[in-house]
Amino acid sequence: MPDDRENQPSGRDPHAPETGGGKETTFAGDPRDLHRRLDEVEGLLRESRARLVQAGKMAELGNLVAGIAHEMNTPLASISSNTDTIALAVQKMRGLIASEYADEASHARRRFEDALSIAEESLRTSRLACDRILRLVNGLRGFARHDELLRQKANLHEGIESTLRLIAHELKGRIQVVREYGDLPEIECFPDQLNQVFMNILVNAAQAIEGPGEIRIRTWRDRDTVRISISDNGGGIPADLVPKVFDSGFTTKKAGEGTGLGLSISSKIVQAHGGRIELESGAGRGATFTIVLPVRTTEERKTNEH
């Protein structure tokens, strides 16, 4: 930008007074003005080109993620089913051993039962691990698709509540959830995807809080938008990192704990709904994410206006 401005006086200005007179008015006044506007337009173009490149990258990433989720689904289905089948088989073995060795104190029976207990505990862990991957894959696979079948009018409070139930184990009595629900109209949306957004922000909020803390959820209507703000009183995000949190791959978590995709996916989902996510934070100040969604979709507006 600065070097463009440097060219301006030497390139144009000396001629400007010479052309002078009445004709000049067709150019909306001062050529310097004209040049400034040109610069503005150029800036806008550059910006929108960057946005397009970013959108293209996001679309590519979306396809990649959905593809991986799809490929993982079948082996995951098999593991999940096997885990339950093995648990049932172990249960049957317990019964068989009990009837085979009637004496509860018998050495053989105790050794069998010890081995079965180990199998049972491992299977419980596998079940939990499997459920976690299932949830993740479930969240990822809907990401690139906007399945029109899934579009419906939904009550956002219900979505928030069901998400809170899902992550109850992350809150574990450690974090108090304060609800300040306003009067929200039902909005036309992809409820599963918005739930994923609530989930990402709420889980981040819970993880940002060390020890006991509070998550505050406020909802209200502001003219043609509904707003859902989720605040935590955790460590906050340093000011210089605030603009980066929606970038894909950005994470403050340790390797293996976060993918750095949660908020970028969330932001993309909300944008696809015609909305945006705002973030207010600073080191030591906690964080407030505000999801802004239009009350009416573009299509609804079109049909209502004509």
Added chain:
Amino acid sequence: MNTDTPRPALLLLDDEEMVLTSLRNLFRLQTEYEVIVHSSAQQALENARARPVDLVISDYLMPEMDGITFLGHFKEIQPQTIRVLLTGYADKENAIRAINQVGLYQYIEKPWDNAALLIVVKNGLEKRQLLRTLEEKISELAKVNTNLKGLQTALIKAFL
């Protein structure tokens, strides 16, 4: 006739061996069903001519043909068999289409829940059994009806 062989037969088709193993072991542990597995749609169709089954579960996305096409062909060979489609998340719309197209009894989404899958199969087999009993009763009725008609003719002849 068939009621003397109470052990129901299932056919499972999936191009992924791991899915076949998972399902077969589940049925072996929890049921008395006879389970036939195939990883090739073509082969499953060839065998279908020789071996009638009560219920068939087919995967949707397979290299030779999709599950709906397979179930359509299978229906031509064994029209009475209960048809179930196993689908990934992205194929849900196709599954809904198949309900009418090939007379699908149910579709099950991957990843499936073992208990829910067992219930679908159990209910499907029950429907199959009821339909078979109904067929038998109808054919018995037809037989009795023919006998009665014969008797009636004989009676009319005797009295005239």
